Amino acid sequence: MNTVAGPSTDVGDFRARVRAFLDSELPDDWAGVGKLDHAEAREFAQRWRASLAEHGFLAASWPVEYGGAGLTDAERVLLAEEFARVGVPTGIMNDIFSIVMIGNTLLHWGTEEQKKHFLPRILSGQDVWCQGYSEPDSGSDLASLSTRAVLDGDEWVINGQKIWTSGGHLADWIFVLVRTNSEAPAHRGITMLLVPIEQDGVDVRPIKNIAGESEFNEVYFTDARCPKENVVGEVDKGWPVAMTLLGFERGESAATLPIMFRAELDRLLDLARENGAAAEPVMRDALADIYIDNEVMRFLGRDSLARFLAGHAPGPDAAISKLFWSEYHEKATELALDVLERESLVAEGRRPTNTTLFQTDDVGAPNTSASWITTALNSRSGTIYAGTSEIQKTIIGEKLLGLPK
Amino acid sequence: MTTAQKAAPMDPLLDDDQLSYQRSLRAFLDVTWGDAQVRADLDAPSPDRDTWRRLAADLGVAGLSIPEQYGGSGGAPAEALLVAEELGRAIYGGPYLSTVVLVANAIVLSGDEAMAAELLPGIASGDKTAALATIDVGRDRYAALVPEATSTGDGWVVSGEARRVIDGADADHVIVEATTPAGRSLFLLAGTGVERTASETLDPTRRMATLVLNEAPARLIGRNGQAGEILAAIKPLVALALAAEAVGGADRATRDTVEYAKVRHQFGKPIGSFQAVKHRCADMQVRLAGARAGLRHAGSVLVDGSEDIDLLASVVKVYATKSYFRTAADMIQLHGGIGFTWEHPAHFHFKRAKSLEILGGTHVELRAAIADVVLAG
Structure with a gap:
């Protein structure tokens, strides 16, 4: 296996290697999955996954003996950040379950036989x-x-x-x-x-x-x-095995969500400039307000990343970030429909490919009404899955603030 | 779940020296500025100077914004935000905002070395306080006569009125913004020809005054017509200091409300066990986490200059002060009847928070400014 990174790699050096990999694997005019139609995007996703697996970037935090690159925490976060920046996925949609959830759970709890049997089959794509x-x-x-x-x-x-x-x-x-x-x-x-x-x-x-x-x-x-x-x-x-999943969020989303949501907000601001909403005082105020929330998400991401990279276990403060981004995204996409105004009555143009589990549309996606309508509808799931907003608030109240059950 | 992991830190974005300074400030204020001192200062005919002198002399709070050649320790904007945060937590209303954030920063940024040499050492040591009266009337329906300065050949005289001047009744030095044929300019009043009247303020811990100037002798600070440039330069520093006060106050309000929700029993249970109460407390914590993370980030940007500080300061100011206001309002609600009494400190937070929202640019004004930047092009 052509392993690009190892645990001893210095982070600055590692960033250069990730960028070199992205430069060599992506076409010169790459501007995100959003520029591809759905058939092309599906074809790209499979090809991209194979390339990640070949270079040890697919389950990069796994030990080398199980097909990973044995990355340090800082390198792993950096990898996710660089991928988010250029708008390429870290795998196919089911890899959330295959690699992040059950793969990592098996690494922690599995028998040697289970690891040897299942992990290579996940990486090869044989088992989804x-x-x-x-x-x-x-x-x-x-x-x-x-x-x-x-x-x-x-x-x-x-x-x-x-x-x-x-x-x-x-x-x-x-x-x-x-x-x-x-x-x-x-x-x-x-x-x-x-x-x-x-x-x-x-x-x-x-x-x-x-x-x-x-x-x-x-x-x-x-x-x-x-x-x-x-x-x-x-x-x-x-x-406790089931709950292990909660610990697999280890800084990646703190690094990548602000990038994804900022790219999405930039598209919304473009839309407002294009269709004249940017000239209306009420819309300007609402857009400034959503910009503020978007920035606060970045500040929270920076805070939890610093916390994590300083060696602190991800704790109940993860509930703050889940609550914040999911509520933010509903608000931002509600606003997008208001910015679209009459256009939001009819879904036209490219829809999201749904590779990012109901978060933002693909990086580089055109500013179509179908994009925003689908994203706005899908955003409603964010405050429900993986612990509803109400459950997150209860976790914050009880685990972080020590309020009684 | 992996290697030895430490307990959750207080604040991952502060270094050890900053954490230590924060602890010193908090320890000092816990002793010197408790609820009794807050209340005693409200009724005092003139504001406390002793605590301010000790803050300046023993803890160096004024000097952080003042260069070394003028008696300060200079160039520590992130630490200056820690000071404002701790003062906000203590609901301290002394001369920090007026004397250091407004005046010391304005003098430093004016580049007027003679004025800096004359005024800043006394400010750094805590011996002298200062106030800044700006032409910032907003929607005031009773807008006073904007101060106008006239050259007398070897100096200037200023006439007009300035309202809502923070610490304007008691400050040792008063600087006023006034118009001249060259534009808006800053002047240091000599002391005569000015009538100062203390105002009844929304936030009773923050003193304000109306100044009536009648051919008051004054000296120009910096260049004639430079006020706009100086005030624009201090604007992000002011916005962030106000945001920092809001973060400190919101932290205190959140902690106190959560503790109350643990001990106050109704229906045989602590009220904090009810989701309606618990979730409101959680919302307080979420807002606080976002505001504090923004403040820390802004502190680092003041040092490394890596982002547009005007935009960032506006974002942090709006979020932090609005968050504090919401939290203070919820503090009253969650305390029930006792939260509506003068005896309980919740109203200090509520009044301070609303005042912080309006000072240094309202959130409506700042959102308009944010929209101008992010929707440009």
Whole structure:
């Protein structure tokens, strides 16, 4: 493997190497995925992913022995930042689940056999993963989940239903939280299982979201099976394993979200200049106000990055940044529809490719009404997924401020 | 979850010296400027000078904005913001804003070396205070006669009125902005020909006065017609000092409200256990985190000059002061009846916060200025 970076690399030097990589791999006139139509973007994403894997940039923080580049924290953040700056993804959409979530979870909790089996298959693209956490009756109160698994010889037999499974229709595997002990307290009877999707007992059914897209799914388990050894961590002790995901946000988003949201705001300001909104006092005031919030997001990103790179564990202050960006994005895209004014009644032109999980449209995307309408609709999910705004406020109140339950 | 990770730090964007200075300031003010002193100073016929002298002499707060040749320690804008933040936390209303942020910065930026040599050493030591009266009437329906300066051959006399002059009734030196045929200019009043009347202020911890000038003898500061340039240069420093006061005040208001929500019981439980209360406290913390991160960033930009400081200062000022006001209003609400009493300090925050929103450019004015920059081109 042609590994570009190693743990001993000096950061300044590393930045130069990342830029050299981007220069050599991207066309001279590259201006972001947003300049490609959807077919081109899909084709680019696959090609780009293969190139990242070949150069050790796909799961760059993983140890070299598992196909990563063993990057330091500072290098990892820098890599994400440089990619965001030129508008290229760090993988395909499902890599959030395959690499960031289950890959990292296996690195932390997995047996040597699990790591050796699953991690290379993730990097090669042979296995694509999705996440089975939420259930129809277990959303914010995840620990109340009721999908059951019982041992039948050397196999688990799974029955129940998961929901909001993003990218489930594109996945070969699902990491799923199941109840393995109904006698124990809620958090102590949960197990994480690794389940193949291609089997009769697993049925993935798309759900259409408010933007008219079928990105997430329901997943039904009817006597679905997986090998006994496909447990991550220990049986009945899956809750801390499940929560490990919360720790995988390690500075990247603090570095990349301000870049993404600033690029998006620049498009909005362009739009306002083009269509005359920039001449209207009320719109000027609203645009200045959103600019202020956008800047505050940058300040918060700088603060949490400094905190993280100084060696402090990501703590409940991550709730502040999740709450802030998701609320910001709803406000910014509501404003975008007001800037579009009558144009926002009809969706025309290029739509987002949806590679960034409901955040901003692709870098370089044209200022079309379809772009803003889709982005504005999708932004409503930001304050719901990965802990609603209400849950984030409760976390801030209880964990950061010490208010009683 | 990885290697040895430290407990969450107070503030990752401050270095060890800054954290140590912050601790010293806070320790001093905790002892010298508690609720009793805040209240005693309200009723005092003239403002406290003793605490100010000690802040200047023992903690060097005035000298941070003054070059070494004039008795200061010079060129420490990030530390100066720490001072304003701690003074805001203590709801201190002494002469820092008027004397240092407005006057010392204006004199330094005027380039008038004679005036600097004459005024700045006394300011740095804490012995002298100063006020700056600008022509900044906004929408005032009772706009007074704008001060006008007339040359007398070997000097100037100024006539007119200036309102809302911070510390204008008691300051040792008074500088007024006045018009001349060459434009707006700054003048140091000699002391005669001026009638000073203390005002009843929205923020009772911040003293203001009306000055009536009747052919008051004065000396020009810097060049004739230079006031616009000087005031534009101090504007981001003023905006950030006000933002810093807001951050300090909001931190105190948030902490005090959270502590109250933990101990005040209703329906048999601490009120902080109710989501309606808990989430309002969380909102306070989110606003505070954003405002403080902005202030720290602005402090570093004052040092390295890496961004447009006028734009950045406007952004931070609007966000920090609006955040403080919202938090102070919520502090009253979450305290219930007791929060509406004079005896409780919540009203000091509320009044201070609204006053900070308006001083140094209202958020409406600053958003207009921000729009001018970001929508240009």
